[in-house]
Amino acid sequence: MTALARDPAEPDMRRGACPALSAPMMTGDGLLARVPLTASIAPEQLADLCRLAMRHGNGMIDISARGNLQIRGLSETSAPRLEAEVRAMDLPLRDGLAVEVPPLAGDEATEIVDPRPLADAIRDRARDIKGLAPKMSVIVDGAGRLTLSGLIADIRLVAVEADSEILWKILLGGTEASGRVFNVLRETEAIEATVSLLEKLASLGSDARGRDLASGLPANDFTAATISPFTLHALSNGTFATGLGPAFGQTHAGNLIALCNEATRLEISAVKPALDHSLLFFGSETACRTLTAFADGNGFVTSAADPRGHIAACTGHPACRSGTIATHEIATRAASECADLLDGSFKLHVSGCTKGCARPQATALTLCGMPDHVSLIASAKASGQPFASIAFADTNATLRRLAALVGSERRSGENSAACLARIGPDRLCQAAIPG
């Protein structure tokens, strides 16, 4: 059954529901459709997508943490029209299983190998496997500098070099750090093993995920460092890419159209939605630097040091009807008032409700809107056990007190995530609710 076949009075708020283009998901501000691009497009094409978002939706656009473009505020009648018009644009759209590669795959001088041929082979072989979980994902990572190591994958293949030979480490479930090692194989064997794993998962039913096959497997003993997309990237062909993004992954289509128009004026040839709610624009160094300055002046995140990039905030109130707090307003104040706390060692999660759309994983500190208060949660997901409950009006003041505690307690060389963990929930609670 597609989302459109559901009773609209019964919004599908399950975690795991996939808001694909042909099966948009009901959210608090209407249907949400994903435009799953598999390659870069021209800035003019992105501007055209934005115009469709304004015509058929409420004009709000998300770039998700996995780098998916999402169009919000669609209705039951406008969603099929959007789909038809997007398909008529002849964009590189994904059909079938999500087999993802890093956004600079094939363009990074430092990657061990271009992962795209392996990803293509897996995508082709998986085409006939029916019954996989809707959000099943395979990541194929050539181990460059900009990796997908922080994203959760059911099956992950990471290139490794051993005795001058390129092998693929296959991990099941979790991020690259938390996944379990299934095997390390040559390319042909890695494709066969991945297809067998997918067939096994399909045979277990559409709820089965990679982690279900991981029990008893060893932990991953090596995870390469990754860089932020929000910087200027020198590419192997002598050109550049610059990473920019809307604050908290969401903006009005009009802002993106202005950015795309500037990119076109600068003769920037291509743009690709990418991880961490970013957009990578490809062009000359001068064009990329000029576009970055334009984006900075227009409120986009342009640097890894921007504290807004260290906050995961969902749509929240008022756009999402499940949200009880104005997540973006709280997050904007937090970024300006608590920049020291937001040092990049963790994502502060500001969630409109316990569903935790913006951050499925645990994090060091979460503010979660509840029907009559805000829960504070440490080292857990939004649905985790709170260490304190506060009034809505005290949210930012409480966060300032917690930031001040971390500032005064931080040891030399200690980052905010480690300091929060060391302080622990009891003392965090005392700081949150003084007296």
Ligand code: SF4
């Ligand atoms: S987590 Fe945020 S976006 Fe998701 S349902 Fe709750 S309020 Fe809405």
